[in-house]
Structure formats: C-alpha cells, structure tokens
Amino acid sequence: MAILLVGILGMVNMIDGASRTTAGNKAREAATALAREMIEVARSAHYENLTDTGVVGLLQSRGALADETPGGAYTVARRGYTFTVEASACAVDDPKDGAGPRSGAVTFCPDSAPAGTGDRNADDYRRLTLTFSWEHEGVSKTARQTTVVSNPAGGLGPSVTALDLTGATSPVTVALANLNFSVQTASTPASVSWSVNGDTQGVAAGTGTSWSFGWPITSVSDGTYVVTAQAFDAAGRSGITFGRTVVLNRTAPAAPGGFAGGRNGTPGHVDIEWHASTEPDVVGYRVYRSSSGGTKGTRACPATSAGADAVLQATSCVDTGASLLTTQHYVIASVDLDAAGNKREGTESAVLSAPLGNVQPLTPLGLLVCLGATVGCIGPDGLQASAGTTVVSWDASTDADGTVAFYRIYRDGLTYADRYDRIYPSGGPLRYVDRNPGGQVHTYYVTAVDDDFGESPLSLPVIG
Numbered sequence: 001m002a003i004l005l006v007g008i009l010g011m012v013n014m015i016d017g018a019s020r021t022t023a024g025n026k027a028r029e030a031a032t033a034l035a036r037e038m039i040e041v042a043r044s045a046h047y048e049n050l051t052d053t054g055v056v057g058l059l060q061s062r063g064a065l066a067d068e069t070p071g072g073a074y075t076v077a078r079r080g081y082t083f084t085v086e087a088s089a090c091a092v093d094d095p096k097d098g099a100g101p102r103s104g105a106v107t108f109c110p111d112s113a114p115a116g117t118g119d120r121n122a123d124d125y126r127r128l129t130l131t132f133s134w135e136h137e138g139v140s141k142t143a144r145q146t147t148v149v150s151n152p153a154g155g156l157g158p159s160v161t162a163l164d165l166t167g168a169t170s171p172v173t174v175a176l177a178n179l180n181f182s183v184q185t186a187s188t189p190a191s192v193s194w195s196v197n198g199d200t201q202g203v204a205a206g207t208g209t210s211w212s213f214g215w216p217i218t219s220v221s222d223g224t225y226v227v228t229a230q231a232f233d234a235a236g237r238s239g240i241t242f243g244r245t246v247v248l249n250r251t252a253p254a255a256p257g258g259f260a261g262g263r264n265g266t267p268g269h270v271d272i273e274w275h276a277s278t279e280p281d282v283v284g285y286r287v288y289r290s291s292s293g294g295t296k297g298t299r300a301c302p303a304t305s306a307g308a309d310a311v312l313q314a315t316s317c318v319d320t321g322a323s324l325l326t327t328q329h330y331v332i333a334s335v336d337l338d339a340a341g342n343k344r345e346g347t348e349s350a351v352l353s354a355p356l357g358n359v360q361p362l363t364p365l366g367l368l369v370c371l372g373a374t375v376g377c378i379g380p381d382g383l384q385a386s387a388g389t390t391v392v393s394w395d396a397s398t399d400a401d402g403t404v405a406f407y408r409i410y411r412d413g414l415t416y417a418d419r420y421d422r423i424y425p426s427g428g429p430l431r432y433v434d435r436n437p438g439g440q441v442h443t444y445y446v447t448a449v450d451d452d453f454g455e456s457p458l459s460l461p462v463i464g
Contacts, residue, residue, distance in 0.1 A: 028143060030079040031132040035145035038065065038087070042128050043149055046161055047240065048186035050126045050149055052107045055089045086131040092148070094124040120235065125150045152240055158189040158231040159239030166212075171247035173339045178214040179246065181227065185209045186239070189231035196225050204229065222248045222336065223280025253279045253334040253346035256315075261352055262453030265360040267324055271453045272301065272352070273316035274332055281336045284311025286345060289319055293329040293351045300330065309343055311335045318416050327355040359401045361448035361456040364430075366395035369444060369464030372433075380423075380431040390434040390442065390464050396425065397448035397456060407432075410445040414458060422449075 059065045068075040074085045091106045095113035100122030102115045125148045132143045162184040192204040192211045204213040228243040258275035290297025301317035302310045322328045331348040338344040370377035372389035379385040411420035448456040
C-alpha cells in the first residue's frame, strides 16, 4: 500500500503540473491573439495616428479593445484573463537611404540614424511595441510583440485624412453649378491640389488643416467620377491622398452622334451604325423605325421580341423588319439609369431615312491570301507582313450610282455575325491584315459597301 501510495501521489503531482502548464499556455495564447488583433487595427489606421501619445487612444477606440478600467492602466479581458497593455510607437529613419531632418510631430526611435540632411523622407516606417502583463496563480507574466508599419507615402509630406462632399449628396440628381468639398489634413500643408479621375483641376483654399474647393459641373456629363485631394509641403512633398466617388445623374442622356445607315441590298434589311456615347453612364441604345418621318414608330434594335426593357450595347445593328414598299425612317436614343435604377431613354436623334432603289456595288474580284513572313507577302504599308499575320488582297470594286465607301471582311462564315472587320480605300492596293489569326487557318470573304450602305454580294472565298 505504501509503494502504491507513493506512485499515485507522483502521478497526481505530474497531472497537476501539466494542468498548470496548460492553463499558463492558454493565457499566453490569449495574449498573442490579442497582440495580433491590435496590430491589425494599427495597420488599418491612418499612419499619422501611430504616435507614442496617440496609439493607446487609437486602440481603445475600437469597441472590442475598449479599456476595462477607465482612469487607470489600460486593460483588456480575454479568455478569463485581464491583460494590462502598454503600447508605444516611434518613427524609424533607416540609414540605408541616408538620414534626414527630424520633425517635432513624431518621436523617433533611439536606434534611428542620427539626424542629417541626406534623406528628405526621414520617417521611413514606425515601430509599434505592445507589452502585456497578467497574473497566473499569483505569478506575474509578461509577453511582448513588436511590428513595423511602413509609411504608405514613403515618408513624404502631409497627408489628407478626410474629403467630404458638402451641401449635396451622391448621387447628384439636381442641376447644380458646383459641387463643394471640404478637406482635412493630418498636418498643415503648404498647398492642397484636387483632381477628377486623375486629372488635376486646381488648388484648394484654406489654412491650417482645413481646406475647401468647388468643382464646376455645369458642362460635365453624368457618370461616376473619383475626386481626389492631395496635400503638399513647402518642398513639394506629398503624403497620403484621399479619394471620394461621386455619381452625377441629373438628366437623361443625349442621342449618340454619327447616326447613319441604309438598305444593304438584302430585302427588308437596313444596316445602321452610330458612334458610342460620350456620356459615361449610358448603358445602351434603342433604335426605332417608322414609315413616317414625324413619328417614333416601332423599336427595331433590339427587336421588341427581346423584351420591353432590352437595350443594345453595340454601336451597330441590322434591322431585318424594314418595309419592302416604302422609305423607312429611324431615330436612335441613348439609355441610362435613373435615380431608382430604372432604364431611362434620352432625347432622340435626327431622323435617318433609308429609301428604296439603291444599286449595290459590284462583287470584289481577284482575292488572294498569303501568310506573313513568307516571300512576297506584302502588307498595306508596302512592307513585308510580319510573322503570325494573314494578308488578304483584292481588286477595287465599283458602284453604278455612287462610290464604294469601304470594304467589309467576313471570316469563317457568311452571316452578319461573321462580319470581322472593315477597311477604307486609300487609293493604293487593297490589302487587309488579320493580326489575330490565332495560329488557325481561316476562310475570308470580302464585300464592297457604298455610301448609302448598299453591300455587294460576297466574294469567292480564300483560305489561309
């Protein structure tokens, strides 16, 4: 019994020691997890706030890291333990890029390079040190974690901490002459410039850390824009910029330019094309057809069968429902989204008429094909065509009642969907270079198109 008792007591003592060690490890794991949480908060904060006097307040401002004992030492509870937290931050001037002058706005770490004049960006990064203390079974324990946060602006000049739209809200749905913005900076800059979509517009007005500017929007098209503010010191150095997205959605869009078309020679088919709208918020287009130039008529592109809300995002279409008996009249409208997100048509274009009776050009003849980099394969510039390209050439076509405006190239098919490209005659040899054959053999056809969009029959195919 005595021997057994000694063995059991030893085992109990071993289990008790293992339990104490496990509990101690859990406390240290909790401290490590808390350190990581605080480091992530510090990394997501404005760089200028990582100072010796400001870092504790920065951490406490996060609800999960609030002080358990306000008025005393900074404490945070985790996993049944209460940790006393000490946090410090200092700037480091890395000697690898030289030493620079010290600024009174930030404390430099003791191991920074001595102050000098060889580096205008002395604040290279900041070192954050977190020390945690706690009691475990009457014994004081500590853990420490250190990390560095690189200066996102390279240690340059003053940073912008806020950029706000004042007197209006985005999206802007009413007609305004200007949009006014307020700017806050982390330190006093010499100047603050502002830009729209990366293009500098002007300089803000202000003093200290408060600045403002106005953006004239009377002649600005509706759309989504990014307005950015950037602060500079007297030496022209800038810090972190600040951007804000602003949506303008005041009016329905204007009709696109370049609206043109005509009967292409296939009965009941009218080719129509236009230029892409210059308004950034346009989501598509709708083309309407009528037998009377004074009425809007029926939607032709996209066809009404596509749905009442449908729009065409391309900049061309073929109306396959045109009347064979009378002149057809077309208008086009751009479509954007209103403030509620519904599609909204803008103003209609001038009327485009497609009369009967146009004579089609003659079919292009003499098609030849060659592969780039082969002997005698010449491009339209008169030089040897480069490897990986295919060159198609043909003889000029003629049109009995007009002129040939351009030639269409079809690739691997005879349908409208197989229209691949076009070229405009320039007086020299007619040669087209396919720069993206993809290493494949393709079949090419060519048609001639006159100034009324009449299209000749397809040429004989060439394969290359």
